[in-house]
Amino acid sequence: MKSVYFDSAATTAIDPEVKEAMIAAMDSYGNPSSTHNIGRKSKIIIERVRKGIAQQLNCQPGEIFFTSGGTEADNMAILCAVRDLGVTRIISSPIEHHAVGHTAEFLRDHNNVELIYLEVDELGQPDLDQLESLLKEDTPTLVSLMHANNELGNILDIERVGAMCRENNAWFHSDTVQTVGHRPIDLETLPVDFITCAAHKIHGPKGAGFLYVRSSVKIHSMIMGGGQERSMRAGTENIIGIAGLGKAIELAYKNLDHDRAYMLDLKKYAVERVQKDFPFISFNGLSADPEKSLFTVLSLRLPKNDKTDLILFSLDMKGIGVSGGSACNSGSSKGSHVIEAINKNNESLVSLRLSFSKYNTKEELDYFFECLAQILEMELENA
Numbered sequence: 001m002k003s004v005y006f007d008s009a010a011t012t013a014i015d016p017e018v019k020e021a022m023i024a025a026m027d028s029y030g031n032p033s034s035t036h037n038i039g040r041k042s043k044i045i046i047e048r049v050r051k052g053i054a055q056q057l058n059c060q061p062g063e064i065f066f067t068s069g070g071t072e073a074d075n076m077a078i079l080c081a082v083r084d085l086g087v088t089r090i091i092s093s094p095i096e097h098h099a100v101g102h103t104a105e106f107l108r109d110h111n112n113v114e115l116i117y118l119e120v121d122e123l124g125q126p127d128l129d130q131l132e133s134l135l136k137e138d139t140p141t142l143v144s145l146m147h148a149n150n151e152l153g154n155i156l157d158i159e160r161v162g163a164m165c166r167e168n169n170a171w172f173h174s175d176t177v178q179t180v181g182h183r184p185i186d187l188e189t190l191p192v193d194f195i196t197c198a199a200h201k202i203h204g205p206k207g208a209g210f211l212y213v214r215s216s217v218k219i220h221s222m223i224m225g226g227g228q229e230r231s232m233r234a235g236t237e238n239i240i241g242i243a244g245l246g247k248a249i250e251l252a253y254k255n256l257d258h259d260r261a262y263m264l265d266l267k268k269y270a271v272e273r274v275q276k277d278f279p280f281i282s283f284n285g286l287s288a289d290p291e292k293s294l295f296t297v298l299s300l301r302l303p304k305n306d307k308t309d310l311i312l313f314s315l316d317m318k319g320i321g322v323s324g325g326s327a328c329n330s331g332s333s334k335g336s337h338v339i340e341a342i343n344k345n346n347e348s349l350v351s352l353r354l355s356f357s358k359y360n361t362k363e364e365l366d367y368f369f370e371c372l373a374q375i376l377e378m379e380l381e382n383a
């Protein structure tokens with residue numbers, strides 16, 4: 001059976017060059033905290049990666065803290081902002097990843113933090129006028145809005161949000177898990193205090209990522225029990241994962257222009273095929289707009305019926321891996337909170353997310369559309 005993977009926003013295949021870098025790092029078994037030469041070898045790997053990432057994102061190496069991925073980095077930014085910066089209010093949106101939403105809700109329920117979710121429209125755009133007027137109130141605030149939505153692909157104008165936060169003395173955290181490596185990020189000019197990264201979204205390993213904390217923002221460790229990461233994240237470092245993360249970021253930025261053009265072409269082709277052959281399918285959010293959405297994500301909206309109800313299963317039977325909404329919530333069969341938030345008319349719908357990587361081809365898309373037509377029991381013109 002064919003195997004076609006269109007779920008790269010959930011996770012990506014490891015790049016062979018990343019694998020090589022990780023295998024090489026396996027030889028450095030020393031504990032990076034040890035003072036002897038064997039330990040120092042491991043330390044050097046870690047610091048090289050930190051420096052490479054800092055160069056790429058135009059920040060200081062000391063502003064990068066390695067974590068176990070996006071979830072930990074999001075948790076750390078939000079929990080530590082409340083604990084260490086005196087934040088009493090979080091302004092976010094109902095369409096954030098649960099790594100943000102559940103953390104903010106925990107702080108609301110257990111730490112008396114005020115939590116305000118901005119209104120989002122039917123395209124999934126948060127109301128930035130509402131944000132602006134809320135920020136005028138004199139309350140120590142953390143704004144947490146994601147750079148790109150993992151389910152819809154929508155890209156936020158983070159320059160504008162960051163400028164508003166700066167002007168009103170609010171801290172700004174942006175979950176950039178879906179954009180690091182897919183878009184250039186210049187942290188010297190971008191007015192943001194915290195950003196996050198997960199290596200496995202860019203052909204790196206699972207369980208490795210980082211939190212960027214602007215040097216002027218003074219927070220302490222969330223995980224305690226050791227002085228690693230300059231006392232900001234206890235625990236012996238995941239050297240192999242960090243080596244993979246470093247290589248993944250290096251490759252993502254080295255090949256960005258080429259890979260972006262390639263995937264944008266795939267996505268445009270998919271949009272055209274949907275519009276031509278499946279006129280009853282529409283797009284969620286800004287997904288079909290190449291300027292305002294990730295080139296990696298295309299979110300389809302299908303009418304709900306007995307065939308579309310089983311669509312993920314039926315596609316899986318044909319060897320096609322896609323997701324409905326989000327796959328980040330392992331084992332969960334609950335509907336997507338993102339789709340629910342933008343489904344203003346309570347339509348009966350089924351959502352299907354195709355997410356692309358540099359390894360996908362148009363032939364795979366043709367196979368997907370052929371299978372989709374079979375499942376929906378329709379004839380394709382010129383098939």
Ligand SMILES: Cc1ncc(COP(=O)(O)O)c(C=O)c1O
Nearest residue numbers: 069070071097099150177198328
């Ligand atoms: C936007 C976003 N934030 C956070 C995460 C969590 O990252 P991780 O899987 O590395 O914990 C994901 C995906 O899993 C994501 O898509």
